[in-house]
Amino acid sequence: MRIGSPMEIWEYLPGTNCGECGEKTCLAYASLLKDRKKSLEDCKPLFEPKYADKASKLMDLLAPEVREVKIGVGARTMKIGGEDVLYRHELTFFNRTALTYDVWDTMDEAELRVRVKEITDWRKFYVGEFLTLDAIAIRSVSDDANTFATCVKCVAEETDLPLVLCSFNAEVQEEGLKTVSDRNPLIYAADKDNWSEMLSLAKRYKVPVALFSPDLNMLNSLAVTFSSAGIQDLVLDPGTYPTGNGLRDSFSRFVQLRRAGIGEQDKQIAYPLIAVPMTAWQVLEDALEASYWEAVIADTFILRYADMMILHSIEPHSLIPERTLVANIYTDPRRPVSVDAGLREVGNPTAESPLFLTTNFALTYYTVESDIASNKIDSYLMVVDTDGLGVEAAVAGGQLNANVIKETIDSHEIGKKVKNETIVLPGLAARISGETEDATGWTVLVGPRDSGRIPGWMETSWPPENAS
Amino acid sequence: MPKEITLADIMDILEEYEVIELEDVSIEGEIELEISSDGAVPTSLIQILQSMLGVVDKQIEATLSTRSSLIQILQPAQLPQLSAGETKVQSLVPAKFEVAKAEWNGQIEEVTLGATSSDGGTRGNVVTIGGEKALPFYNFDNQMPHPPVISVDCFDMPIPLAKAVRGYYDDVMEDPGEWAKKNVQEFGADMVTIHLISTDPMINDTSAKEAAKTVEEVLQAVKVPIVIGGSGNPDKDPAVLEAAAEVAEGERCLIASANLNMDYERIAKAAQDYGHVILSWTQLDINAQKTLNRYLFKLGVPREDIVIDPTTAALGYGLDYAYTNIERMRIAALKGDSDLAFPISCGITNAWGAREAWMKDSPIREDSDWGPAAYRGPLFEIVTGLTLGIAGGDLFMMMHPKAAKTVKRVTQMLFGAKTDDDKAIGLADWVKWRPEK
Ligand code: B12
Ligand code: SF4
Numbered sequence: 001m002r003i004g005s006p007m008e009i010w011e012y013l014p015g016t017n018c019g020e021c022g023e024k025t026c027l028a029y030a031s032l033l034k035d036r037k038k039s040l041e042d043c044k045p046l047f048e049p050k051y052a053d054k055a056s057k058l059m060d061l062l063a064p065e066v067r068e069v070k071i072g073v074g075a076r077t078m079k080i081g082g083e084d085v086l087y088r089h090e091l092t093f094f095n096r097t098a099l100t101y102d103v104w105d106t107m108d109e110a111e112l113r114v115r116v117k118e119i120t121d122w123r124k125f126y127v128g129e130f131l132t133l134d135a136i137a138i139r140s141v142s143d144d145a146n147t148f149a150t151c152v153k154c155v156a157e158e159t160d161l162p163l164v165l166c167s168f169n170a171e172v173q174e175e176g177l178k179t180v181s182d183r184n185p186l187i188y189a190a191d192k193d194n195w196s197e198m199l200s201l202a203k204r205y206k207v208p209v210a211l212f213s214p215d216l217n218m219l220n221s222l223a224v225t226f227s228s229a230g231i232q233d234l235v236l237d238p239g240t241y242p243t244g245n246g247l248r249d250s251f252s253r254f255v256q257l258r259r260a261g262i263g264e265q266d267k268q269i270a271y272p273l274i275a276v277p278m279t280a281w282q283v284l285e286d287a288l289e290a291s292y293w294e295a296v297i298a299d300t301f302i303l304r305y306a307d308m309m310i311l312h313s314i315e316p317h318s319l320i321p322e323r324t325l326v327a328n329i330y331t332d333p334r335r336p337v338s339v340d341a342g343l344r345e346v347g348n349p350t351a352e353s354p355l356f357l358t359t360n361f362a363l364t365y366y367t368v369e370s371d372i373a374s375n376k377i378d379s380y381l382m383v384v385d386t387d388g389l390g391v392e393a394a395v396a397g398g399q400l401n402a403n404v405i406k407e408t409i410d411s412h413e414i415g416k417k418v419k420n421e422t423i424v425l426p427g428l429a430a431r432i433s434g435e436t437e438d439a440t441g442w443t444v445l446v447g448p449r450d451s452g453r454i455p456g457w458m459e460t461s462w463p464p465e466n467a468s
Numbered sequence: 469m470p471k472e473i474t475l476a477d478i479m480d481i482l483e484e485y486e487v488i489e490l491e492d493v494s495i496e497g498e499i500e501l502e503i504s505s506d507g508a509v510p511t512s513l514i515q516i517l518q519s520m521l522g523v524v525d526k527q528i529e530a531t532l533s534t535r536s537s538l539i540q541i542l543q544p545a546q547l548p549q550l551s552a553g554e555t556k557v558q559s560l561v562p563a564k565f566e567v568a569k570a571e572w573n574g575q576i577e578e579v580t581l582g583a584t585s586s587d588g589g590t591r592g593n594v595v596t597i598g599g600e601k602a603l604p605f606y607n608f609d610n611q612m613p614h615p616p617v618i619s620v621d622c623f624d625m626p627i628p629l630a631k632a633v634r635g636y637y638d639d640v641m642e643d644p645g646e647w648a649k650k651n652v653q654e655f656g657a658d659m660v661t662i663h664l665i666s667t668d669p670m671i672n673d674t675s676a677k678e679a680a681k682t683v684e685e686v687l688q689a690v691k692v693p694i695v696i697g698g699s700g701n702p703d704k705d706p707a708v709l710e711a712a713a714e715v716a717e718g719e720r721c722l723i724a725s726a727n728l729n730m731d732y733e734r735i736a737k738a739a740q741d742y743g744h745v746i747l748s749w750t751q752l753d754i755n756a757q758k759t760l761n762r763y764l765f766k767l768g769v770p771r772e773d774i775v776i777d778p779t780t781a782a783l784g785y786g787l788d789y790a791y792t793n794i795e796r797m798r799i800a801a802l803k804g805d806s807d808l809a810f811p812i813s814c815g816i817t818n819a820w821g822a823r824e825a826w827m828k829d830s831p832i833r834e835d836s837d838w839g840p841a842a843y844r845g846p847l848f849e850i851v852t853g854l855t856l857g858i859a860g861g862d863l864f865m866m867m868h869p870k871a872a873k874t875v876k877r878v879t880q881m882l883f884g885a886k887t888d889d890d891k892a893i894g895l896a897d898w899v900k901w902r903p904e905k
Binding site for chain 1: 560607836838848855891896903
C-alpha cells in the first residue's frame, strides 16, 4: 500500500456517508483504511455489483506491499507477510514473525507427543495477554515416505497449530501432505532441483509452498515460475547461514529482498521470508551454546525481515526471550503506553481487602494486576496517573507523589470502598511513604520491590498488626 | 501442440468453478470476470481462458469476488508457455534479482576514545567508533568502518547483582582496579566503564576527591580506554565528574554523562578542559537529544568529542521504545540531520532489570515453566544488546561475560570481520539433521 493521502482511497468509496462502516463519513473511514485500522470488508455497500469496479481498484490499492500468506486453519491460523513498511516507526509491523519449532520423524512416538504438546501449550503472560508459539515444523529425517506420514498424522492429532512439512523429497512430501492437506500446511521446500514436482504438489493440494535458494536470481526465477502457474501463496527462504561471513551474507539477502519488495515495489519477489535459526545446531555441539546462538540468529532476523522462522530449542530460556522480542517489535508503536487511572477490583474484594497502589504505565499495570490476580489475592488496585511512567521512573521524575495519590483517592472516592484506610505502596516508591501518610492521613505500608513478591509479602505483612 | 477447445468445454469449466457472469468480453479491451468461489482462482481456468482468447500480450484481469476478499491476479507477460490442457510447467522462467543501493547524504561522526603516549595519554590502544554512511551492517550499501565496541562495567563499591552475574565478580567487588583488570584480561573487554555510584548522597555520599582516586586506580590497572560514569544524581554528578576528568587529564575518556536536568555546562567544560569525550544522555526522546546536543555545540564542544546515549530499556521492558528511538535517530542522521549524527552508546546492563533475567520462577501461575534463571539472564542481556546494535548502537556497556562475548562475536560477524567461523554446511541440511540424545 503506497498511499499519500486518504483522498486517494476516498475516490473509490461509494461516497454516500451512510455510516455502515461505523464511521460518520467515507473520508473518516478512508483515513482508517490508510492506517490499516479498518478493513475493506467494513464498508458493506462497496460490495454491491454497481461498485465492483471501484472495489477491485481499491483492493489493488490497499493490498500490502508484501503478500500476506495464511498457513493452517481455524483459530490458530497464522498470517505472515502483509507488511507495508521497512521500519516499524513508519507505521507498524502487522503480522508478527511466526515462531515455528521443530519435531522430526525419527522421534519415538511418546517423546514426539510430549514435545508437540509442549509447543502447543506454551504460554507466558505479557502486558495483558498470553504469548504463545505459532507453528510446528515436521522434518523428515528418515527420508522415508511412510515414516514421515505416520509422524505427520501423529502431530496433527496432538495439535491444532499450523504445520510446516519439511522435506525436499517430493514423494515423502506427498505422503505427509495427504494426511493433512485439509490443514493447509506449508510445504518446505521447492528448490532448483525439485521445483517441478513441488509445484505440482502445491497445485494439487492447494497449499502454500516455500521456495529455497540462497542464489537470489534463482529464488526470483522460482517465484516467478510459481506465481505464473497460479501459485501465489509463497514463502521465500534465501538461506540462513549460522556463522561467519555466511551469516553476514544471509543478513544482506534478507534486507535486499525486503527492500526490493517494499522499497522498490518489486511484486515478483514481495513474499514473506523464512529464516532458519536452527542451522546453529549444525555447527555447535554444546546444547546450551547452540541454543544461545540460535537465539542470536533469531534476534537478527526478527529485526531484519523474517516473517516466520524455524527453531529447535524449546527450553524456556530460548522461548522467553525469542517470543518477547517478537512481541516488542510487533507492538504497534502508535498504541498508548498507559491505562486509565482509577480503582480496579481484582477477584472479589471486600472492605477489608488490601488496597495496592501502582502507576498507569501499561507494562507496570498489567504486570502487577496479573501478579495479584493469578495468585488469587482479592484486592483493590489503585492506578495513579503518572503520565504513563513506571514506578521507579515516576518517583525519580516526580510524577508519582503524595498529591497525585491524594487526588486519586478523592476523585475516585476510594474511601467509600475500603474501610481500613491503608495503602500498600510499591517497594520502589518507599521514598514517598512519609509524605503520602501526611497528605492523605491514611496508613501507608511499603510492599516488596517486585509485585511478583506480593504473595510472600501478604503472608508476613497482611493484615497489618495495628489494624483496628 | 495445444489441444483445441470448444465453447462447450469452456462452459463446463466455468460451471465447475461456479462462474456466474461473463461480462464485457472484448478481444481488444480488458476482460472482467466475476467468479464466486471460496478458493484461489484455479490456474487451469486462467490458462484456458488465455488460450481461448489468444491473448498473450494483453492484460487479463480476473477479479474474484467473494464476501471476504477480492483478489487480483495475473500478469500474462510473465506466463511461461502455457497452453490448454497442459498442467505441468516444464521450465523455470528466467529472472534476475536486482535491487538498488540505499543512498544517504549524512555520515555519523567518527569518535576516538582513549589516547596513547603519542597523544598525551597512557592508554595502550585507542578505540574508534562511528563513521557510518549506512545502517548498521548494511555493508552492501557501504562498508561499516568500525565494528561495535564493548565496555564491561565495574563499580566503585560492591553492588547487588543477579546471581548469574555475581559469581564472576565476587572476588573483585571490593577493588575497582582488580575488577577492571578482570574485565579486560578474563572477559576480553575492549573498554572498561567505572561507575562512581557510591558518590550518590543517598548511597555513600563518597566525595568527589575519593571518586577521583578510584578513577586513577582504574587507569593504572588497565591499558584500554575507559568510560567514567557518575551516580546519576544530577546535583552531585557535576562535581564528581569534574574531579574525575581532572585526574584523567589527556586520556580521552568518555565522561558519562551530560543530561538536560543537571548542570551539563560544567560537565562539558570539564571534558573539554581535560581532553575527554562527552556522553550526551537523554531519555527516549529525539527532540530532547537534539536540544542537548545543540546546547553542547553552543558551549563549543567539537563534534568529534560527542557520543550520544538515547537510553536503553530492557527486552520486555521498553526495548521497543529504545529500539525505535535509536533506529529513528540513526536514519535521521543518515538523511542529513547533523544534530543526531553521533555514535550511540547503550547501557545494555539495564537488561538485568527485567525480572525474567533474574527471578527464579514466574510469579504468574498460568505461565509455562521459566526454567533456570541462570540461562535466561545472559540471553536477556544478549538480545537487548544485539537488538540495539542492529538499530544503530556503536558502544555497548555490558555486564555478563558470556553476554559480552556473544554480542561481540555476532556483531563482528555481521560487520564482516575475519572470523574463523565459516564452517561449511549444506544450507538445507537442517531438514535432515538428527539431534543427539
Ligand atoms: C524505561 C525507563 C525509563 C523510561 C520510562 C518509560 C516508562 N513509560 O516508564 C524513561 C526513559 C521515560 C525514563 C525516564 C526517567 N528515568 Co528511567 N528508567 C527506565 C528503566 C530502564 C526501566 C523502568 C521500567 O520500565 N521498569 C519496568 C516496570 C514494569 O517496573 P515498575 O514500574 O517499577 O514496576 C515493578 C515494581 O515497581 C513493582 N510494582 C509496581 N507496582 C507495584 C505495586 C505494589 C503494591 C507492589 C508491592 C509492587 C509494585 O513490580 C513491578 C514489576 O516488576 C529503569 C532502569 C531499570 N532497568 O530498571 C530506569 C530508571 C527507573 N529511571 C531512572 C531515572 C532517574 C529516570 C529519570 C528521572 C531520568 C531523568 N533524569 O530525567 C526520568 C524520569 C521521568 C521524567 N523525566 O519525567 C532511574 C531511577 C533511579 C532512582 N531509583 O531514583 C532508573 C532506575 C535508571 C537508573 N539506574 O538511573 N526512564
Ligand atoms: S460504509 Fe462505506 S459508503 Fe458507508 S460511510 Fe462507510 S465508507 Fe462510506
